[in-house]
Amino acid sequence: MIAREMFEEFKARFGPLIERADLPSDRRLFVFVDRSVVKFVCQHIFRELDARYVASIGTDDRPFSGKFLVAHNFAFDKDHVLCSVLTQLPENDLKIDSITKMVPAASWAEREMRDLLGIEPVGHEYLKRLVLPDGWPEGKHPLRKDVPWNEVPESYNEDNEFKFDETPEGCTVVPFGPFHPTLDEPAHFRLYVEGEMVRGCEYRGFMVHRGIEKLAESVMSYNDIPMLAERICGICGCVHSVAYVQAVEEAAALKPPPRAEYIRTIMLELERLHSHLLWVGLACHIVGFDTLFMQSFRIREPVMWIAEKISGNRKTYAICLIGGVRRDITHDIKAELRVVLDKLESEWRPVVSAVSKDRNIQKRTCGVGVANKLLVKNLGLLGPVARAAGVEIDCRHDHPYAAYDRVEFDVITAQSADVWGRVVVRMNEVFESIKIIRQCLDKMEDGPLQLEIKDELPVGRMGLSSVEAPRGESHHFVITGENNRPRRWRVRAPTYQNLQGVPMMIKDQQIADMTISLGSIDPCFSCTDRLETIDLRSGTTKVWSQKELLELTWAKTKTMTK
Amino acid sequence: MNGSLIWRIVGGVLNVGVVLLVAPLCQGVLRKVTARVQSRQGPPLLQPYFDLLKLLGKEDIESGETPPMQRFAAYLSLATVLTVACLVPMGFVAPMNGVADIILLIYLLTLCGICTLLAGLAAGSTYSLVGASREMMSMITLEPLLAIALIVGAVHTGSFRLDTVLNGSVYETNGVPWSGLIMLVVMILSFQAFVQRVPFDISEAETELMEGPLMEYSGPKLALFKYAQMAKLVIYSALFVRMFVPWGSQFVFPLAGLVFWAMFWAKVLVVVLLVTLVAATHARYRIDQAIRFFASLFAVALGALVLASYGY
Numbered sequence: 001m002i003a004r005e006m007f008e009e010f011k012a013r014f015g016p017l018i019e020r021a022d023l024p025s026d027r028r029l030f031v032f033v034d035r036s037v038v039k040f041v042c043q044h045i046f047r048e049l050d051a052r053y054v055a056s057i058g059t060d061d062r063p064f065s066g067k068f069l070v071a072h073n074f075a076f077d078k079d080h081v082l083c084s085v086l087t088q089l090p091e092n093d094l095k096i097d098s099i100t101k102m103v104p105a106a107s108w109a110e111r112e113m114r115d116l117l118g119i120e121p122v123g124h125e126y127l128k129r130l131v132l133p134d135g136w137p138e139g140k141h142p143l144r145k146d147v148p149w150n151e152v153p154e155s156y157n158e159d160n161e162f163k164f165d166e167t168p169e170g171c172t173v174v175p176f177g178p179f180h181p182t183l184d185e186p187a188h189f190r191l192y193v194e195g196e197m198v199r200g201c202e203y204r205g206f207m208v209h210r211g212i213e214k215l216a217e218s219v220m221s222y223n224d225i226p227m228l229a230e231r232i233c234g235i236c237g238c239v240h241s242v243a244y245v246q247a248v249e250e251a252a253a254l255k256p257p258p259r260a261e262y263i264r265t266i267m268l269e270l271e272r273l274h275s276h277l278l279w280v281g282l283a284c285h286i287v288g289f290d291t292l293f294m295q296s297f298r299i300r301e302p303v304m305w306i307a308e309k310i311s312g313n314r315k316t317y318a319i320c321l322i323g324g325v326r327r328d329i330t331h332d333i334k335a336e337l338r339v340v341l342d343k344l345e346s347e348w349r350p351v352v353s354a355v356s357k358d359r360n361i362q363k364r365t366c367g368v369g370v371a372n373k374l375l376v377k378n379l380g381l382l383g384p385v386a387r388a389a390g391v392e393i394d395c396r397h398d399h400p401y402a403a404y405d406r407v408e409f410d411v412i413t414a415q416s417a418d419v420w421g422r423v424v425v426r427m428n429e430v431f432e433s434i435k436i437i438r439q440c441l442d443k444m445e446d447g448p449l450q451l452e453i454k455d456e457l458p459v460g461r462m463g464l465s466s467v468e469a470p471r472g473e474s475h476h477f478v479i480t481g482e483n484n485r486p487r488r489w490r491v492r493a494p495t496y497q498n499l500q501g502v503p504m505m506i507k508d509q510q511i512a513d514m515t516i517s518l519g520s521i522d523p524c525f526s527c528t529d530r531l532e533t534i535d536l537r538s539g540t541t542k543v544w545s546q547k548e549l550l551e552l553t554w555a556k557t558k559t560m561t562k
Numbered sequence: 563m564n565g566s567l568i569w570r571i572v573g574g575v576l577n578v579g580v581v582l583l584v585a586p587l588c589q590g591v592l593r594k595v596t597a598r599v600q601s602r603q604g605p606p607l608l609q610p611y612f613d614l615l616k617l618l619g620k621e622d623i624e625s626g627e628t629p630p631m632q633r634f635a636a637y638l639s640l641a642t643v644l645t646v647a648c649l650v651p652m653g654f655v656a657p658m659n660g661v662a663d664i665i666l667l668i669y670l671l672t673l674c675g676i677c678t679l680l681a682g683l684a685a686g687s688t689y690s691l692v693g694a695s696r697e698m699m700s701m702i703t704l705e706p707l708l709a710i711a712l713i714v715g716a717v718h719t720g721s722f723r724l725d726t727v728l729n730g731s732v733y734e735t736n737g738v739p740w741s742g743l744i745m746l747v748v749m750i751l752s753f754q755a756f757v758q759r760v761p762f763d764i765s766e767a768e769t770e771l772m773e774g775p776l777m778e779y780s781g782p783k784l785a786l787f788k789y790a791q792m793a794k795l796v797i798y799s800a801l802f803v804r805m806f807v808p809w810g811s812q813f814v815f816p817l818a819g820l821v822f823w824a825m826f827w828a829k830v831l832v833v834v835l836l837v838t839l840v841a842a843t844h845a846r847y848r849i850d851q852a853i854r855f856f857a858s859l860f861a862v863a864l865g866a867l868v869l870a871s872y873g874y
Binding site: 172173174175196284287288289290291293294295298358360361363364510511512513 | 596599600601602688689692695696760761763842843844845846847848849850851
């Protein structure tokens, strides 16, 4: 089914309640529906047409249309179509039927919409605060257009604490976070534990929400944002910049030159290589197998070096711009890259065969952190988590972008649905990445790196882009706007979905399995809170407040930029 | 009588001194070898000495729920380990021979585990409590293994004396020493757990429990605990050598004695190296997996005890 056929189908089923549609290509469908029918359209798409839930986006569109906009995005992976169900809400009645009951995966996205825009999902059963900090006053919604990007409300009360739900009977609480040696970033899992068994857990994250989307919509310009997007994640930054750039290119109907697409593909795969090698190392560290941790970091290092040669940085390549890339892969670097890949392949093969035969590691990972097909479908789990459960989804294959339609590779899957499956999938994906880079190097044609863009980008167009990050699909949604910047840019990182699956993965498992289960989704949170200093001379203790710390950092930044 | 008293004092001081001196070195060897296995440079061989000195020089901070108990646990832990050092013949006769017997040895070894338990309870945090409960569980299943090995020796020799039992006594049967061989295998399989190394460092599991019972320790108290753990590795290795590979390290007078003494410590070093290699090539087990493993070993050990009582 192509997008137009889908639209016809919706129209036949729901009649005039389907208002209109944008069909920029066979693979994209933006369908505007009446808000009374949103719930049923989503149910139809998710259950009967068996689409995958991707993300929900809320927008304050008042300056342009006088209304708020809500979009639920779905992916028809087998048909290679991305579909967005949009509806408009009047300013004075910000209510929309919640779809969480039919599409459990939408739970966080709806809570986020409520926090940041004040759009009330009617019928959502768990409307606890998700994104906003605990000191933030009720009724203030930072993503609305009339709130300045740098405003901190007067009534902000930093002493407010998060209230966790009641502890189930017979359980003790084991706080896993906000800081824990296996979490590289702050996040708080409150485990309800009976003996050594985890009976449940509550999550409080978003402790370092940086307001990147708001910043982009208010002060940055189109070509600044790829650099900002790259800083969303320290591991898969390139994924975010490519995804953003592609979304804008799609909205503005730009096509980057082929050489640029190949270079993007190569950088994305280099990123996947280093990320997977890092993950296998960390997973081994979590189960106490430090030798393999060290070895996989050693094997990974040349990938970082070659990335530095190409882009000037080990990480955060800053290589993407709208309409192309900033740096070329020269003939010399090509040769060097091939050598790196050969060495990597020959060193990684023995590791894979050693791990595959290691009963010891299997004992710690088989049957642990299970996320079966049903959970994957309901919570929209992504990437290696889904593929380990035998769900064959991979954006590189399903929604090809950059040069992925010109290379051949296999989508690696496993059937065990547990942590071991994820280990196997990630280990073997390394070989696929090597294969892809080699093909790109062979096929890469000469030509320009950058499209010449003479006119201003059109206003009010929408673009979707899904990029397969090492952890799963990274989805970006862009509405182009005035002043050389997008009106709305929404980022849905893969961990956003996968994290929602963690409570189910660790339920009724041992505490010892918690870390590796969480680790197996390769979580990516993001840092800074409070710190305590002790004056040695007087022996007095001073706790720095968040405000004082912020002022200190601002002062420091000023002295450094002078 | 006086002569033997002097020997005892000399032996005791020597044993304790050597253990204190050698333990950080063994740790250094362990870290260096581990680093080599992991393609790393590794710290200098003498680093553990500096680490201990640094910790000892730090401010002594009271923390956790019951600081006095915490302090007591740290002192007791090193004291216990050093007392054990006086009970084990390390290249000489056991200094406390005749005064103490293997029953006391078994009790003292259990006391080492109890120190960890106390430390965990004193800290009072969730993680340390979980660590303490894991320690307790593994202690209950683990300690009997060593006790049985000692008792098998006692059964064979008909004696509880330290120098008699701790001298390869498990093999002292008329025919093939089946019970001794079985206990050898059992001890090899469980040895990592006695010295609290991967794959059985479950009660401290850094990535799960953040050092568990030790999480509230810092400065000098942490130094004592760390010192005790290093000494434990040496003492258990010495015990293992005395029980299962004692040949060539008996106490003979002066010159030959020195050679045998050196040989004894060389064997201890080999055991330490083996521990290192196993630790570097394994992942940590979960507590339930470990307990099941120990339980099956325990069943085998009981079988060996039965064999021993029938003279095999």
